[in-house]
Amino acid sequence: MINTSIDWSACTVKVEGVQVVTPCLEFVVFLDITDDAEILDFYRRGRAALNGLLTHYQAESMSKAARLNARADSMVETWFNKPRSGKTNYYMLMSDGDPDESATASSLELSIFRRPADEVTPEVRDRWKAKWGDKRSKVPHPGSLLRLTLPLDHSLAVPERAVGWILEFPVAKTGSIFTGHCGYALNHYTQAVRPGLYNPATRALASLVQRHPGLGWHGGGVQSRILRYELRIGDFVPLIKRANWVTLICDKTLGLIGGRPHVSAQLGNDLQISLHNLDHGLAIQAGATPEVGNLGQRDFLPLYRRVAAVLHPVRLLDLAGAGAEFMQAATTNWLDGLDKEYK
Numbered sequence: 001m002i003n004t005s006i007d008w009s010a011c012t013v014k015v016e017g018v019q020v021v022t023p024c025l026e027f028v029v030f031l032d033i034t035d036d037a038e039i040l041d042f043y044r045r046g047r048a049a050l051n052g053l054l055t056h057y058q059a060e061s062m063s064k065a066a067r068l069n070a071r072a073d074s075m076v077e078t079w080f081n082k083p084r085s086g087k088t089n090y091y092m093l094m095s096d097g098d099p100d101e102s103a104t105a106s107s108l109e110l111s112i113f114r115r116p117a118d119e120v121t122p123e124v125r126d127r128w129k130a131k132w133g134d135k136r137s138k139v140p141h142p143g144s145l146l147r148l149t150l151p152l153d154h155s156l157a158v159p160e161r162a163v164g165w166i167l168e169f170p171v172a173k174t175g176s177i178f179t180g181h182c183g184y185a186l187n188h189y190t191q192a193v194r195p196g197l198y199n200p201a202t203r204a205l206a207s208l209v210q211r212h213p214g215l216g217w218h219g220g221g222v223q224s225r226i227l228r229y230e231l232r233i234g235d236f237v238p239l240i241k242r243a244n245w246v247t248l249i250c251d252k253t254l255g256l257i258g259g260r261p262h263v264s265a266q267l268g269n270d271l272q273i274s275l276h277n278l279d280h281g282l283a284i285q286a287g288a289t290p291e292v293g294n295l296g297q298r299d300f301l302p303l304y305r306r307v308a309a310v311l312h313p314v315r316l317l318d319l320a321g322a323g324a325e326f327m328q329a330a331t332t333n334w335l336d337g338l339d340k341e342y343k
Contacts, residue, residue, distance in 0.1 A: 006212060006292045008152065011186060013204040018189075020201035021208070024105040024149040025157040025290070026185035026216055027166050029248065030226045031144040031178055032236050033117050036080040038171040039110065039146065043076050045169060046108040046148040047094075049156055053106040054094045065098045076110065088114045103189045103201070105151040111223060112144045125235065132229040132236075143226040143238060146171065146180075147218065149187055159289040163246060167276060167283055172248050174279045179226070179253055181244035183290045185216035192323055203325035210330065213337035214292040214301050216244065220319035220331045230256065240315045243308035243338055245290035250281035253314050266310045272303055284311075300342055308338035 013021035029042070047054070057072045058065040066072070072094075079090050089112065093099065096106035131137040150157045156165050166182050167173060186208060189201035209215045227236040237253050254260055260282060267273045267284065276283040286303040293301040308315075319335050321327035 006294070011208055011215075013201070015197050015200045018197055019102045019104075020189040020197050021204050022103045022105045022187050023152055023215075024107075024185055024187055025152060025154070025162060025182070026218075027148045027150075027162075027180070027182045028218075028241070029146040029169075029171050029175075029178055029180035030223075030238050030241075031146070031171070031175075032115065032227050032238050033120060033177045034112060034115050034144055035171075035175065036083060036114075036116065038169075038175055039112060039144075040077070040080040041170050042146045042148070043080075043092075043108070043110060049148070049150065049154070050094075050096075050106050050108060053096050053151075054108060055096055056098050057092065057094045058099070059092045060090075064100055065093075065095070068094070083114065090114065099189075100191045100194075103187050105149060105187060107147070107149045107187060109145065109147040111147075113142050113223075114144075128229070128236070129234050133231055133234070135229075135231075140224045141227055141229070141236060142223040145223050145226075149185065152184075163276075163283075163285060166246065167278070172278060172281075172283065176250065176280045177238060177252055178248060178250050178281070179238045179240045180248035181216070181241060181246060182248075183216055183245035184214060184292055185218070188217065188219075190219070195324070199324045201324075202322055205322070206326035206330050206334075209334050210337065211295055212292040213295065213334070214245070214290065214304060216241075217322070217334075219322045222316070222319065225316055225319070237314070240311055242315050242335055243284075243286070243304050243311055245286055245304070247284045247286075247307060247311065248278075248281065249284070249311065249314070250278075252280075254281065257311070257313050263310060267306065270303075270306065273306065295342070298342070301338065305338050312339055 008023050011023040056065040057068050092110045094108045096104040188205045189197050192198045209217050230237050274285040284307055286307050293299045319331040
């Protein structure tokens with residue numbers, strides 16, 4: 001059943017009849033090295049879950065969204081079944097309605113910087129080391145993002161089903177280099193050229209996610225920050241955005257904090273926290289159901305905070321502003337929300 005510790009109606013914000021903030025269950029995966037089959041599987045599972053709920057798409061260089069059609073339906077399949085030589089960046093957003101007109105709880109987004117394992121040769125890694133090893137280069141090395149959001153009344157958003165469902169995705173179950181999370185989030189209106197909708201949306205978003213630290217949101221330039229170059233291993237490592245209800249983290253990233261044994265020693269004796277072993281990592285589940293907390297009621301999400309304390313060395317340290325009423329100081333305040341001490 002849906003968590004009722006929050007008034008979800010307060011998270012459905014409308015401006016002049018237009019929905020600009022809406023709650024959802026969010027599942028996100030970040031990647032450095034990419035696998036075409038895993039990406040395509042995520043897309044197919046997302047499309048199946050949202051069957052009949054997705055009506056619009058925006059891909060690649062499209063200036064605005066259009067209604068889904070046969071061309072759109074075949075586009076992602078073509079990209080990853082028959083990747084074009086020399087093409088590395090791919091983008092697709094599908095949503096329930098035109099995102100330039102309103103916010104929607106149903107969405108599927110792929111933002112890919114394609115780096116197949118067989119193309120990341122020793123010579124490529126040497127170039128990375130020359131560029132990043134001395135910390136002087138400002139050239140970005142962004143991570144790929146896979147994001148799926150479900151309405152709260154969706155059958156797969158039920159907590160008892162959600163965990164088992166997301167852990168069956170090959171990108172998590174058998175993938176090798178990844179981080180990610182699942183929990184309650186707010187989708188918001190993102191069209192900045194319509195300030196009459198965008199400004200109230202970001203204002204409400206900022207207020208809600210800072211009051212309820214368990215709520216996630218999408219934005220803040222995460223993809224440009226999610227990979228960190230680790231000089232001691234001469235490679236990039238995916239970070240977590242921050243702790244969540246379910247936090248996915250690969251062994252490569254866990255190795256920076258002592259691996260699975262360290263996490264198990266810190267969290268394994270807490271009966272309310274579940275550690276799900278994956279082929280190449282862990283899924284850390286903070287409680288039976290996702291929570292949102294409420295600072296005004298001194299609900300600081302103790303289970304989430306326990307996970308956050310263990311994973312703090314491998315999380316993002318700052319976020320870019322989301323614009324308008326949600327600038328960098330506020331976004332970073334949200335990012336720190338599970339780590340700071342409250343009086």
